[in-house]
Amino acid sequence: MSGARQRWLGPAMFLPAILYVLALVAVPFLLAFLYSLGDVKVGSQGYHFVGLRNFQSVLQSPTFLRALSNSFVFTVSSQVLVLIGATLLALVLKDAFRGRRAIRFLILLSWVAPVSIGSIGWKWILDSLYSVINWVLIQLHLVKEFSPPMWLGEPRLAMISVILVHTWHMLPFATVIILAGWTAIPKDIPEAAEVDGAGFFRRMFQIEIPMMLPIINVAVLFGVVFTFTDMTVIYILTRGGPYDTTQVVPSLAFFTGVLGGDLAEGAAISIFLVPLLVVAAWLMLRSAHRAEVT
Amino acid sequence: MAIVQTRALTKLFRQGQVGAVVNVDLESREGEFLVLLGPSGSGKTTLLRMIAGLEEPTSGEIFIGGIVVNDLTPRQRRIAMVFQSYALYPHLTVLGNIEFPLKARRMPKPQRREKVQWAADLLGIGQLLARKPRELSGGERQRVALARAIVREPSLFLLDEPLSNLDAKLRASAREELEQFQKRIGTTTIYVTHDQVEAMAMGDRIVVMNYGSVRQIGTPAEVYDDPADTFVATFLGSPPMNLIELPDAIVGFRPEHLHVPGALRPGEPALLVRFRPSHEEYLGAERILYGRLEGGSFDGKKAVARMSSTLAERFTPDAAYDFAIAEKDVKFFDREKGTRTSRRPVA
Numbered sequence: 001m002s003g004a005r006q007r008w009l010g011p012a013m014f015l016p017a018i019l020y021v022l023a024l025v026a027v028p029f030l031l032a033f034l035y036s037l038g039d040v041k042v043g044s045q046g047y048h049f050v051g052l053r054n055f056q057s058v059l060q061s062p063t064f065l066r067a068l069s070n071s072f073v074f075t076v077s078s079q080v081l082v083l084i085g086a087t088l089l090a091l092v093l094k095d096a097f098r099g100r101r102a103i104r105f106l107i108l109l110s111w112v113a114p115v116s117i118g119s120i121g122w123k124w125i126l127d128s129l130y131s132v133i134n135w136v137l138i139q140l141h142l143v144k145e146f147s148p149p150m151w152l153g154e155p156r157l158a159m160i161s162v163i164l165v166h167t168w169h170m171l172p173f174a175t176v177i178i179l180a181g182w183t184a185i186p187k188d189i190p191e192a193a194e195v196d197g198a199g200f201f202r203r204m205f206q207i208e209i210p211m212m213l214p215i216i217n218v219a220v221l222f223g224v225v226f227t228f229t230d231m232t233v234i235y236i237l238t239r240g241g242p243y244d245t246t247q248v249v250p251s252l253a254f255f256t257g258v259l260g261g262d263l264a265e266g267a268a269i270s271i272f273l274v275p276l277l278v279v280a281a282w283l284m285l286r287s288a289h290r291a292e293v294t
Numbered sequence: 295m296a297i298v299q300t301r302a303l304t305k306l307f308r309q310g311q312v313g314a315v316v317n318v319d320l321e322s323r324e325g326e327f328l329v330l331l332g333p334s335g336s337g338k339t340t341l342l343r344m345i346a347g348l349e350e351p352t353s354g355e356i357f358i359g360g361i362v363v364n365d366l367t368p369r370q371r372r373i374a375m376v377f378q379s380y381a382l383y384p385h386l387t388v389l390g391n392i393e394f395p396l397k398a399r400r401m402p403k404p405q406r407r408e409k410v411q412w413a414a415d416l417l418g419i420g421q422l423l424a425r426k427p428r429e430l431s432g433g434e435r436q437r438v439a440l441a442r443a444i445v446r447e448p449s450l451f452l453l454d455e456p457l458s459n460l461d462a463k464l465r466a467s468a469r470e471e472l473e474q475f476q477k478r479i480g481t482t483t484i485y486v487t488h489d490q491v492e493a494m495a496m497g498d499r500i501v502v503m504n505y506g507s508v509r510q511i512g513t514p515a516e517v518y519d520d521p522a523d524t525f526v527a528t529f530l531g532s533p534p535m536n537l538i539e540l541p542d543a544i545v546g547f548r549p550e551h552l553h554v555p556g557a558l559r560p561g562e563p564a565l566l567v568r569f570r571p572s573h574e575e576y577l578g579a580e581r582i583l584y585g586r587l588e589g590g591s592f593d594g595k596k597a598v599a600r601m602s603s604t605l606a607e608r609f610t611p612d613a614a615y616d617f618a619i620a621e622k623d624v625k626f627f628d629r630e631k632g633t634r635t636s637r638r639p640v641a
Contacts (some may be wrong), residue, residue, distance in 0.1 A: 186379065195368045
C-alpha cells in the first residue's frame, strides 16, 4: 500500500464515527449550553445572552426541586430493587436445570420488548377502571369494590408504580450482567470455600459477591445513568402527575422545553444532569478498568 | 487423624454411561501419604472430589474416621483440600485467605490470629500476610493454599495435583518440602497426581488407576517391581517396561534389567538374549539403547535397555551384542487380560 493511501485510510475509516458523535452528541450538547444562557423560546427570532438567569429561575422553582428529589428517589429505589432482584434471578439461573433456557428467554423478553409498548401494557394493568390487579384484589376481597387503589392517581402509589415498572424493565439487563460475572468465577473458588466450611450465605457474601463487585458496579452505574436520564416510563404512565409527584428532571426538561416551548429553561434544567452524569461516567470507567485488572 | 475408606464407590456422570469411577474399594492407613496415580481421565480427581463431598457418588459408600459421610456436606466432613489451581480468594489478602476457614468456624479473633501466625510460620510465609494472591509467585501461592488447609488442623488432607502449576525446578524442591511437611504434621493425606515420579517419591502407598478403576494398590516398590498388570507395568517407569508378546503369554522386563552379562551377580540364574541396538540416547546420568532382540521366540521384538553412563561398554549401532536378564526380573502377563500370571519357562 502506498504511503499516501495509508495516511488517509485510517482517518477515513473512523470519520463516520466522529461525525456521528459530533452531530448527535456534541452539537446538541453545545446548543443546550447556548440555549441555557439565552432567552430562546419556540418561534423566537433572535438570541439574547442572559447569563445565568435561567439557572437562577430554575433553582427557585419548587417544581424543579421536587423533580430533582423525585429523580433521586426514582433512581435509587429502582436500582436497589434491580440489584436485589437481578442477584436473586442470577442465583437461580446460574445452575443448570430443565427449562433454564426457556426461563432465561422469558426474562430477557421484557428487555427486548420496546419500553414504550411494555409501559402501555402496564398502563392498562394499572388503569383506574380496567386494572386487572384491582380486579384480582376485589375477587380476593382484599380491597373494596368501589374504592380500589388508584395506582397511577395517588401520589405515593404513583411513585411506587413507576418505580416498579421501571425495575421490571431494567431487571433483565442487570441479571444478564450479574449472571456473566457469576459464571466467570472459577468453579474451584466457591468449592474451596465450601470445603473450608463456609455455608451458603458466607460463600455468597464473603466470596462470590465481593469477587463480582467490579462487574456489579458496572451494572449499577449503567442502570443509574440510564434511569437518571430516562423518562419513557414516567411519560407514558403518569406524565409526571399527579401534581408533579412523579416528575423527574428529564421529563420536566421535556415538558418545559419542548411541550412548553421554553427552550432556554428546558435546556437549563437538562444541564443540571451533566455534573451528575460526569461523576457516574468517571466511576464507571474506573470500575470497568479495575474489573479488567483482577 | 482419620482413615478414609471407600466401598464399591462408583460415579457415572450420565446414567448408563461408562463410569468415571467404578467400584473402588480403598482404605487409607493412619497418617499415611496415599497417592492416587493415573493418566488424565482415569477418575482419580473424581474419586478425590467424592471423598471431599464435592461430587455425589452414584453408588457405594465413603467412610471417614469410621463414619459414613455420603450425606454430609464438605463442610461437615472437616477435611482440607488443596486445589490444582490453589483456588485462593483473589479479593482477600494472604491473611484473609488463611483465616477464612477459621472465620467459617466462628473462632474468636485473637485465637484466629494466633493460628494464622502458626500456619504462616510453619510454611515460611509470615512476611506475605498483607499481600493479595495476584502479587505472589507460584510457589508462594502454593504455600498459602497449604497454610489455608492446615490452619484448622483437619483430620484429612486432600491434594489435587498441587505441584503441577510450578515450574520443573521449583517442583522438585516443593515435592521434597511437601513430603517433609506431611511427615511432620502426620495428617492422613490423599494426593492426586499423574506424575509417576511424584507418586514414587512421596507416596507411602500408590493407588494406580485407569478408566475409573483401581489397577493396583501398593508401596512404590511393590507397584514398580511387581506390577499387577500390563497397564501398571507400562504406566510406571520411563522408558516403560519392555513387553514382548509370545504366543502363550506376555513377557515383561524393565529396561534397566536388560544388562550386559558382566553386570549380573555371578551365578544368578539368567535369560541370555542377543540385542541389536539401532540407536542410543545419551541422557547425562544414563544411556538408553533402542533396538531389537534376536534368536529364539524373542526374534525381531523391539526392546529398550537402560544403563548407567559410567558403564564402560560402548555399542556400535546395528551390531548384535550378548545381553542377559536375571530370571527374577522377568514378569509374565496373561495375553488376554493383561494380568500377572505365574512364571513359566521361556525358550
